[in-house]
Amino acid sequence: MRDKILICIIIALINILIRWCVSLNDYSGAGKPPMFGDYEAQRHWSEITYNLPVKEWYKNSSQNDLMYWGLDYPPLTAYHSWVCGFFAHHINPEWVALNTSHGFESKGHKLFMRYSVILADVLVYFPAVYLFFNQLQSLKTSDKVKGMFMMLLYPGLILIDHGHFQYNCISLGLTLLAVVCLTGGRDLIGSILFCLALNYKQMELYHAFPFFSYLLGSCFASAKENGFLKLVKIGLVVIATFVACWYPYLSDIESAMQVLHRVFPIARGLYEDKVANIWCSLSVVIKIRQLLTVNQIVIMCLVTTFVAVLPSTINLLLKPSIDRFKLALINSSLAFFLFSFHVHEKSILIPALAVCLFIPERPMSSLWFLVISTFSMLPLLIKDGLLIAFVALMLIYVILYMSEFPMSATSSESWCLKLCRLVFYLSLTGALALTIAMVAVEPPPHLPDLFPVLISAFSCGHFVLFFLYYNYLQLSIGSIKPSVKEMEKEKVQYIPKESFKTGPQDISHLVRKKRI
Amino acid sequence: MLSKNFVPPASPLEKEVPIPMTSSIVPGSLCMSALLQTLDSSLSNIHFQYNGFLSGLLLLSITRIYQERNLEGAFWFAVLLNLKHIYLFVAPAYFVYLLRCYCFQSHADGRIRWDSFSPVRLISLGIIVLSVFAVSFGPFIHMGQLLQLLSRLFPVKRGLCHAYWAPNFWVLYNVADKAATVSASKFNLLAIESNRTAVMTGGLVQEYDHVVLPSITPFVTLVVTLLAITPSLFLLWSRPRGPASFVRALVLCAFGSFMFSWHVHEKAILLIILPLSLLMLYKKKDAQLFLVISTVGHYSLFPLLYRQQEIPIKVCLLLIYTLYIYAGLGKMFGFSWSWSSLPLLSQAESLYILGLVPLELYNSVIHSALGLSERLPFLPLLLTSFYCAVGVTYSWIKFYWLTFQEKPRKTEGKMQ
Known part of the structure; x- marks a missing residue:
């Protein structure tokens, strides 16, 4: 027990260390006026929220130019920004001075911002990861610990939060806590936590369908308790949480609509930069944006996303179980990532969170997904000056992962698994080759975006296949043959354990033996 | 290359110790040494020095001595000495060991056989070491720069203590002097010229005169250092018990010179810790x-x-390393965590080690929060040096005591 706590502490410390080393790098938009990047956005939100009354936060005014990084996340982010602004103001008022602090950059301020992310990470995400793996009953302690380590070390999240600069760890951590609660049967607390996540970042909607259908399904599946009563309870709790978060904006319809309009910006375009989803990859062949109007595109996105989410949602609704729920989290968020409107490349972190939950059970496919998802953000990371951090973290991650979950071939495995392994290594090689090309090869002058487009198409292909794979896994739960299950488990091989007792005598004995 | 050659006593042990997956904190010696390097490497890579490379050469040289390839050991050490003369501190151990155990043979009971002296071996050693020095110093001697070179290497003008005080005996001495000065001036026992009470830790490399206690000259430190390391060398000469006793003498030399030398850098502590890590797996x-x-x-x-x-x-x-090594060594020697003391340590030692936590809190948070950064900018440095000097002095005395307590060769003879 003591050992386990100690190992968890050491794992946490290693993760803090690595996060801090990444945070010594530049953030997005460092020294790039006039717009800077996400770092400036977060600072600007602190400035706005700390200096203006709550009602003004989402409104365009002479004090609050929404064209300059206007607040476009739900109220919880705004409150968090206020807290950051409060401390920033008390440390150095210049950091959040209204209007005069635009584009403020200094070493001290960078330290402050980096500490604020680390703090959020350690307070929300770390405990969530610990609790999740701790309550998995089917796993050995060593697997739990390894899973915990590998989930915390996922390079994508570290690079985006501590390099690029965002607070994804909070919304993802809250979602993960909600998953923990649902797994433990505490549906009401889980609902509250997920609503909080949703109110921190609207992107958590990617996960909303599984939560919705799992909770709804479980209301009607259990014969013991009154399903309708439970539904009412959950509904009330959800409404209450939303009301609490949105309280300042609920006095009139107009301000609530203004927040909604800010949070769901239809006018922003189909996708941002080069993102590895269907629409961006299709744009190489078909110029959708020229064929259809914005409204038509939005409807097209809505319909395709809905169709893509449907199988896993209906399956979960009819047969609610935690295993299906966790797979549905991947399926739903991947469907949103691939098909929905205005997707950021960073949004891949949302499906990645759900994939991380399967690290100990399905080591190879999880690693595959996690590597490709981080790789899909490469152009963004290069833009932020995080190339060295990216390469270092990827190497550390893959090497550690492979040594924690050895993937060496066994003679008894089927040809199918052998093929999978071969494709896995091929795909990693492809990613490596594209990384080198992106960094070292000059693209032809008439195709300046050649490598970013190739990277997004390459990653998109992977994500589509992963989408099909995880859908297959979810839909075949229960009907799956036991042999296939075992096959999956065979991927992980354990070194046989030996009991270990060594006192001083044993040591001297060993020494003596060696010396002779 | 180094990891391949690095076969100190520990690595075969590692193979025989089954390492359970559940508690991966059990020390594999190489992991341990690797982790040990973490702070060293942060020192090398952030502070910027080539300590990792130099320490590698030192370990290579010690390994060669363990493998009884003494000539190679001497060669690598001579190279090391010409890369950074800080290793002069441990040169006496090399000299005595090679002379005693390579040039002479021993009786079965460990006494020296004077008739076994081998001039060939002595000469080959001499040729190897001198040729390394010739390559290194030759060009400067040829250009007539030798004296200038030596004055750069041995900067006696630089002051008793380095800009940041290394935690050694002279810190205790300085603090005693300061305390005496303060109390003396309080009770008007002593007429002190005001210009001599300048802040000692001015952060500058300078000479400094003590007020109450006699001032120290480079010659005094040389004598004291020699006095401090002589017993260890004597012990090595009279009762050599193979490479392990060589490493002990090496550590004691490093200790002695760290404690008493002129203008010691705090980085020199690595010269003690690194070789000592080779011994930690054997005795509690x-x-x-x-x-x-x-x-x-x-x-x-x-x-x-x-x-x-x-x-x-x-x-x-530091936390990762310390937790790992306390848990690992504690488990290895059958101790676990308890509320009263840290693994393996006595209560007093535990208290002392845990005292580092409030010290660091004071240094990095409270000191500036109290607004003392302006008035007493070097107080944290002084506190750190003094607190660590107590621990280093304690360890030095204890290690000397442990080395002299070692049982005579007969009982351990089987191990050789």
């Missing part, structure tokens, strides 16, 4: 001592990494 008492000196020694390097953004790095590295 050595492991115990190693825990104290490595924690204190690594902590004493903190002032070198002084920038704000480096604080999380050094704290995390």
